[in-house]
Amino acid sequence: MPQSIPEPEFDELYRELILDHYRNPRHSEPLSDADVVAEGYNPLCGDEVELRLNFENGSVSDLSFGGRGCSISRASGSMMTDLVIGKPIEDVRRLSEQFNKMMTDPDNEVPEELGDLEALQGVAKFPVRVKCATLAWHTLEDGFKQRDEGGLPPGGVVRHEE
Amino acid sequence: MAIETKRIREDFPILKREVHGKPLVYLDNAATTQKPQVLIDALVEYYSSYNANIHRGIHALAEEATGKYEATRQTVADFIGAPDASNIVFTRNTTESINLVAHAWGRKFLTAGDEIVLSTMEHHSNLVPWQTLAKEKGVVLRFIDIDDDGQFVQDDIERHIGPKTKLVAVTHMSNVLGTINPVREIAERAHQHGALVLLDGAQSVPHLPVNVQELDCDFLAFSAHKMLGPTGVGVLYAKRELFEEMDPFLGGGEMIRRVQLEESTWNDVPWKFEAGTPNIGDVCAFSAAIDYLSGLGMENVRAHEIEMVQEGVRRLANVPGITIYGPESAERRGGVISFNLDNVHPHDLGTVLDHHGVAIRAGHHCAQPLMGRLDVVATARASFYVYNEKEEFDALIEGIEAAARLFRAPVHTGA
Ligand SMILES: Cc1ncc(COP(=O)(O)O)c(C=O)c1O
Numbered sequence: 001m002p003q004s005i006p007e008p009e010f011d012e013l014y015r016e017l018i019l020d021h022y023r024n025p026r027h028s029e030p031l032s033d034a035d036v037v038a039e040g041y042n043p044l045c046g047d048e049v050e051l052r053l054n055f056e057n058g059s060v061s062d063l064s065f066g067g068r069g070c071s072i073s074r075a076s077g078s079m080m081t082d083l084v085i086g087k088p089i090e091d092v093r094r095l096s097e098q099f100n101k102m103m104t105d106p107d108n109e110v111p112e113e114l115g116d117l118e119a120l121q122g123v124a125k126f127p128v129r130v131k132c133a134t135l136a137w138h139t140l141e142d143g144f145k146q147r148d149e150g151g152l153p154p155g156g157v158v159r160h161e162e
Numbered sequence: 163m164a165i166e167t168k169r170i171r172e173d174f175p176i177l178k179r180e181v182h183g184k185p186l187v188y189l190d191n192a193a194t195t196q197k198p199q200v201l202i203d204a205l206v207e208y209y210s211s212y213n214a215n216i217h218r219g220i221h222a223l224a225e226e227a228t229g230k231y232e233a234t235r236q237t238v239a240d241f242i243g244a245p246d247a248s249n250i251v252f253t254r255n256t257t258e259s260i261n262l263v264a265h266a267w268g269r270k271f272l273t274a275g276d277e278i279v280l281s282t283m284e285h286h287s288n289l290v291p292w293q294t295l296a297k298e299k300g301v302v303l304r305f306i307d308i309d310d311d312g313q314f315v316q317d318d319i320e321r322h323i324g325p326k327t328k329l330v331a332v333t334h335m336s337n338v339l340g341t342i343n344p345v346r347e348i349a350e351r352a353h354q355h356g357a358l359v360l361l362d363g364a365q366s367v368p369h370l371p372v373n374v375q376e377l378d379c380d381f382l383a384f385s386a387h388k389m390l391g392p393t394g395v396g397v398l399y400a401k402r403e404l405f406e407e408m409d410p411f412l413g414g415g416e417m418i419r420r421v422q423l424e425e426s427t428w429n430d431v432p433w434k435f436e437a438g439t440p441n442i443g444d445v446c447a448f449s450a451a452i453d454y455l456s457g458l459g460m461e462n463v464r465a466h467e468i469e470m471v472q473e474g475v476r477r478l479a480n481v482p483g484i485t486i487y488g489p490e491s492a493e494r495r496g497g498v499i500s501f502n503l504d505n506v507h508p509h510d511l512g513t514v515l516d517h518h519g520v521a522i523r524a525g526h527h528c529a530q531p532l533m534g535r536l537d538v539v540a541t542a543r544a545s546f547y548v549y550n551e552k553e554e555f556d557a558l559i560e561g562i563e564a565a566a567r568l569f570r571a572p573v574h575t576g577a
Pocket residue numbers: 192193255256257258285287288333335336337362364365385528
């Protein structure tokens with residue numbers, strides 16, 4: 001952008017890694033025979049998330065991420081799929097907690113485990129955008145809860161609203 | 163007399179400031195407008211020279227404050243062509259004005275099976291109060307839909323407004339599409355069926371010449387902050403006989419005549435609806451904003467915005483991948499342009515534009531049903547006022563193009 005030298009904050013928000021996940025989302029092909037389908041919705045900005053989950057031996061064996069939303073919400077979901085697939089649910093829960101902490105406390109040191117998601121740290125400085133980043137994760141937690149309770153609604157779809 | 167933006171801009175101190183190192187380009191006027199120095203001075207003058215409670219003191223300051231407060235009521239009445247100052251009640255904003263009608267008129271006069279006609283383009287503040295009333299009273303809500311040009315469907319107007327209709331409550335001008343609705347014609351039809359008409363004038367009164375007697379509306383609600391005035395002041399206009407027969411909205415001081423332990427009698431209209439100490443300072447200052455607009459002439463304000471919309475649509479339409487919502491003809495829309503850019507979410511667009519010094523709104527604009535109707539999650543919206551100039555579109559377009567470059571993968575463009 002020749003006409004503007006972005007300020008550091010702005011650069012921190014739209015890191016190249018985020019833009020890359022936004023433009024080329026990972027695991028965006030919906031799983032055809034998912035064990036659980038969890039939908040997330042943020043009525044304030046209209047972001048929509050659809051997660052399709054498969055489980056095997058207490059681990060997330062596969063996960064697809066779809067929906068519509070801003071770059072932050074799309075990148076966050078895309079990065080989440082990379083990080084979560086193949087991990088035991090217990091580990092994923094811990095990661096989710098760490099991610100939430102990163103979003104609510106900008107000064108908190110980011111654990112290495114979070115990998116690429118570290119790129120989203122700058123979002124914590126834009127309070128209006130934090131919910132964009134957390135929507136996919138909150139929807140994932142809802143998907144887990146439903147699996148634990150075994151009480152999936154007909155069609156296996158869980159709805160989460162921010 | 164055309165609007166001279168160069169001279170007008172001198173009157174607005176905030177327009178001199180920079181945002182992120184860029185000159186401020188303020189295009190969020192449908193949300194709230196900036197304030198001229200005369201308005202700021204009027205506020206300072208109130209608090210530094212005649213601050214007092216009104217209608218009760220017997221001292222000089224109280225008399226001055228009461229005089230100015232009531233003079234503003236007359237100024238507002240004149241501005242919208244109301245027959246008398248007593249047709250004007252001061253509230254906090256449009257939202258409160260509409261709630262006042264829902265409570266004080268709706269609760270008293272509506273019963274199960276009565277119908278209220280709204281539209282799919284309403285702001286939440288002209289939707290939620292009626293939903294609440296509908297639940298409580300068993301009143302039925304009907305909705306005039308919009309066509310592809312963002313205008314009311316004529317058939318719906320005829321189909322929905324009928325013998326069971328008790329109220330038609332619609333926006334005069336849409337805050338998302340900019341559509342200026344045929345409210346004169348709607349009022350005629352409603353009155354043929356004995357129904358009343360409430361106009362949400364939050365966008366129309368600031369931007370168009372509005373005359374309540376010509377429109378023949380029964381209620382009109384608007385907000386001072388969207389027309390160069392202070393926040394915290396709203397207006398409800400109503401025909402005198404309606405104010406007379408309505409019950410009070412809130413009870414307390416100011417709105418009573420005689421209070422006994424078990425019961426009270428109400429003050430005269432309009433004070434019956436202004437319980438407690440009102441927003442005296444802001445109301446008094448509001449007259450400076452109205453005088454400023456009257457000085458410009460609302461016909462001229464309107465003409466300026468038609469030019470701005472024509473130019474804005476022309477410039478935006480040249481951006482690849484842009485979708486513009488609302489009426490094709492600038493004559494049928496106010497100074498509002500909602501749009502979307504392929505593959506760029508409005509929030510991202512808003513953030514990038516902010517870094518170019520350009521303030522727009524991104525989101526659902528408190529019109530979620532309309533977003534559903536347009537089949538979008540949100541839109542970006544640029545909205546104009548008397549101080550905006552065509553040159554400012556340069557920064558808007560530059561920012562939009564920067565966002566397109568930032569977010570669009572080359573392989574995805576034009577998809
Ligand atoms: C059409 C319309 N109606 C109602 C409102 C509500 O105005 P306020 O927030 O001042 O009550 C607005 C402003 O956002 C509006 O644009």
